[in-house]
Amino acid sequence: MTVQTFNPTDLSQSTANWAVSQRIVGAFAPHAQIVPNPTVALDPGNLLNGTTLTEVNAQSVGPFTPPSNGFRIDRVVIDRSTGAATIVTGTVNNLTPPAIPTGTLPVARVMLLPTTDAIGNDLIVDERTLVDQTPATQNSVVVRAHRNNVGQSGVTNNAWAKALLTTTDINVGNAFDTSTSRFLPLVAGKYLLHAQVMMNCGVNGSIYAGLYVNGTNLSLCRSLTPIATPTYAATSSICYLNGTTDYVEMKVLNTIITDGILDGTPTATFFTATRLP
Known part of the structure; x- marks a missing residue:
């Protein structure tokens, strides 16, 4: 069995290891924009659908519209096939996030208040789950x-x-x-x-x-x-x-x-x- 370890004396190998790690753990990572505004930034990601590998560029999701009163939890999801991100709007004053639509994967929850004019990392909850163990739907005949x-x-x-x-x-x-x-x-x-x-x-x-x-x-x-x-x-x-x-x-x-x-x-x-x- 071959084991790869981080070796600071071998910068080329270490760089390669970090690149692979970033690809695995950083896919579709949600975070505030460099200059926070009413949108959320998603890092690049990738999806495998059968034998089709889809590479998805970084995305900007939004703008989010804050509630007129109370609070609201919205959700950011991506399409299972294309990786395109969309917003699922929640219900005002409901602690339960909106349901995940069919054909999508969850990425983040976003807390919004009437005074929210920019979304910082403190308002974003990462909930990326890019592997679904539900058996694929069979078209039964x-x-x-x-x-x-x-x-x-x-x-x-x-x-x-x-x-x-x-x-x-x-x-x-x-x-x-x-x-x-x-x-x-x-x-x-x-x-x-x-x-x-x-x-x-x-x-x-x-x-x-x-x-x-x-x-x-x-x-x-x-x-x-x-x-x-x-x-x-x-x-x-x-x-x-x-x-x-x-x-x-x-x-x-x-x-x-x-x-x-x-x-x-x-x-x-x-x-x-x-x-x-």
């Missing part, structure tokens, strides 16, 4: 669609037919359109998809379940029907959807029945989709 106990006729043999799903139990993100029976999410990402179908395909027939993305088969599963009894097939896959034009459809195919009827029971024929973290 969760869907479960089915036919609500109504069979679908016309599933011709040896031809893929789109499963017309008319009902959603879950449609977080409004990604499933029951008028078109399409899953078309508005959030880009990787999605876990599942399709299950059930129907009677006759003796020695077959039933296929298929997932189609933009009209092209993504995955399929075949089940054999040695006797004339309802049989199901199910398939799952993961794919990336762009959040704008990519769509998914569930399709079914049987190999014998000329006018097959897709079972409409919600537990037998259904489609699910989930956006992965």
Whole structure:
């Protein structure tokens, strides 16, 4: 393990250490102007958003407007993405500072009196907290669609037919359109998809379940029907959807029945989709 220490005989290394320390502890430091006035000075700072590093120049925030009576505590916050500073005005004669707006980070509290015409360091409370442990908000998309106990006729043999799903139990993100029976999410990402179908395909027939993305088969599963009894097939896959034009459809195919009827029971024929973290 390598340990760096302050060494007054090695001025170049010491200068570098101090520069790094200043960058870490001095980011967005609030203080009075060199000649105090109704504004607050913020030192330069930096923000990391994912893989984007944003360097922010020194800023002057204000002017602050003092209350006409009593006292008021205002807040200085910065935008989480750009680092731009703004004032959040507090409530007169309230010791509780104003709430931190969504999408911002706190920098300082400022005490204001009716007689405040310049803001000195004695009126500024540093409250910089530039690391937020709140988990990042995920744009959730969760869907479960089915036919609500109504069979679908016309599933011709040896031809893929789109499963017309008319009902959603879950449609977080409004990604499933029951008028078109399409899953078309508005959030880009990787999605876990599942399709299950059930129907009677006759003796020695077959039933296929298929997932189609933009009209092209993504995955399929075949089940054999040695006797004339309802049989199901199910398939799952993961794919990336762009959040704008990519769509998914569930399709079914049987190999014998000329006018097959897709079972409409919600537990037998259904489609699910989930956006992965």
